[in-house]
Amino acid sequence: xxxxxxxxxxxxxxxxxxxFKSHRSPGVRGWELKNRLGKNYMKVLELLxxxxxxxxxxxxxxxxxxxxxxxxxxxxxxxxxxxxxxxDLVTSDYRIDEVAALAIALSLIFSRGGKTxxxxxxxxxxxxxxxxxxxxxxxxxxxxxxINKTEDDILTVGWRTRVELDQRELLKAILEAQPQxxxxxxxxxxxxxxx
Amino acid sequence: xSNKIVKKYSRExxxxxxxxxxxxxxxxxxxxxxxxxxxxxxLRKMLGxxxxxxxxxxxxxxxxxxxxxxxxxxxxxxxxxxSLFIDSQLISSRLTILDKKSIVQAxxxxxxxxxxxxxxxxxxxxxxxxxxxxxxxxxxERKYGWKFTDRELELSKIYxxxxxxxxxEKMKNLYSELIExxxxxxxxxxxxxxxxxxINETYDRAYxxxxxxxxxxxxxKKNPLKxxxxxxxxxxxxxRRNTTSLVISLAGGAR
Numbered sequence: 001x002x003x004x005x006x007x008x009x010x011x012x013x014x015x016x017x018x019x020f021k022s023h024r025s026p027g028v029r030g031w032e033l034k035n036r037l038g039k040n041y042m043k044v045l046e047l048l049x050x051x052x053x054x055x056x057x058x059x060x061x062x063x064x065x066x067x068x069x070x071x072x073x074x075x076x077x078x079x080x081x082x083x084x085x086x087x088d089l090v091t092s093d094y095r096i097d098e099v100a101a102l103a104i105a106l107s108l109i110f111s112r113g114g115k116t117x118x119x120x121x122x123x124x125x126x127x128x129x130x131x132x133x134x135x136x137x138x139x140x141x142x143x144x145x146x147i148n149k150t151e152d153d154i155l156t157v158g159w160r161t162r163v164e165l166d167q168r169e170l171l172k173a174i175l176e177a178q179p180q181x182x183x184x185x186x187x188x189x190x191x192x193x194x195x
Numbered sequence: 196x197s198n199k200i201v202k203k204y205s206r207e208x209x210x211x212x213x214x215x216x217x218x219x220x221x222x223x224x225x226x227x228x229x230x231x232x233x234x235x236x237x238l239r240k241m242l243g244x245x246x247x248x249x250x251x252x253x254x255x256x257x258x259x260x261x262x263x264x265x266x267x268x269x270x271x272x273x274x275x276x277x278s279l280f281i282d283s284q285l286i287s288s289r290l291t292i293l294d295k296k297s298i299v300q301a302x303x304x305x306x307x308x309x310x311x312x313x314x315x316x317x318x319x320x321x322x323x324x325x326x327x328x329x330x331x332x333x334x335x336e337r338k339y340g341w342k343f344t345d346r347e348l349e350l351s352k353i354y355x356x357x358x359x360x361x362x363x364e365k366m367k368n369l370y371s372e373l374i375e376x377x378x379x380x381x382x383x384x385x386x387x388x389x390x391x392x393x394i395n396e397t398y399d400r401a402y403x404x405x406x407x408x409x410x411x412x413x414x415x416k417k418n419p420l421k422x423x424x425x426x427x428x429x430x431x432x433x434x435r436r437n438t439t440s441l442v443i444s445l446a447g448g449a450r
Contacts, residue, residue, distance in 0.1 A: 117223065
């Protein structure tokens with residue numbers, strides 16, 4: 001097998017490992033990639049990242065411990081390189097209300113040093129949603145891995161948030177946002193009717 | 196008597212300090228809401244007034260709690276620096292003023308969702324249906340939500356049964372073919388075995404073979420030096436004790 005073929009095969013293996021969910025949650029550990037791709041796995045990932053960038057995707061590395069950047073224990077994910085638009089969101093699995101609730105909860109957690117009480121978050125959420133909806137959205141965010149909840153009802157940042165969200169960018173965007181006249185989309189009207 | 200009252204008062208004071216520190220740590224409150232210098236001053240004064248073992252122990256615990264608060268202050272400052280020192284009250288009031296759509300638009304600017312692919316095989320679907328049917332019924336019959344009619348249940352069972360039979364038939368044929376080809380040989384090369392002129396057929400054979408491997412009818416031997424995968428059929432099903440996943444990229448290896 002020529003070296004070009006070997007590299008091409010390694011790229012395909014890396015892409016398969018990163019795209020397909022082989023565990024409960026997505027992402028692959030560094031040591032798993034090392035086992036399949038060899039010790040130069042970071043070079044393969046760099047090459048793959050370059051190819052993925054053309055498609056608007058990127059490989060994201062999340063270290064278990066930021067102070068000790070151990071690549072073998074880090075998790076690697078594929079994420080989008082660009083932000084989604086409102087119309088992308090309407091056609092996705094997420095509801096606009098759910099994303100709004102998630103944004104509120106995470107902004108509060110970030111602004112309070114990475115930790116806040118569930119009561120404080122619900123207080124703000126209840127200015128926008130009925131209580132039962134606010135609680136449902138928080139539960140859903142916990143299930144999806146965006147938020148962690150301790151036994152004392154304290155909310156902290158979840159693993160998915162660490163991968164998908166830019167903390168600074170979110171707070172900056174919240175401060176810069178201008179309130180709009182709320183215009184309901186057809187999907188929202190239908191959802192409300194169903195409820 | 197008055198000395199006892201002073202002692203009790205001091206003890207309560209120390210316990211109050213401990214509880215304040217614990218509360219800040221557990222509830223994630225602002226660690227700068229306590230004056231560490233003042234706490235230490237009070238503690239020194241109380242210890243001077245009560246030089247006995249009980250107070251030394253309480254003092255050690257209080258010092259530990261105060262040290263935790265100092266560590267939290269350090270973390271708080273780091274987090275604040277990361278979030279550009281944005282005041283939490285300001286964020287709360289902004290969130291209250293903003294409408295849902297503007298909040299979502301702000302969120303989308305900072306959000307880069309993970310891309311991943313999930314897969315479901317007919318076999319897994321079958322397990323799912325079996326599990327669903329085994330669930331105990333609710334107290335009364337379901338009055339809302341999606342409900343299976345008897346006809347739908349019957350159809351889904353027939354469909355899944357047909358799928359299962361088809362896969363089992365294919366597994367049987369592929370297993371016999373593999374046994375035939377592996378006769379008097381030390382296994383068969385994986386790529387040689389699955390490769391067919393049509394790509395669909397190749398994928399189909401790889402898919403069915405994966406079931407034979409998982410079920411324990413076929414062993415896979417990997418030689419990393421030669422970059423070779425060999426299939427060795429078992430004479431009968433061998434129960435798997437330790438399983439591991441093996442990723443094989445067909446596009447990378449198909450010839």
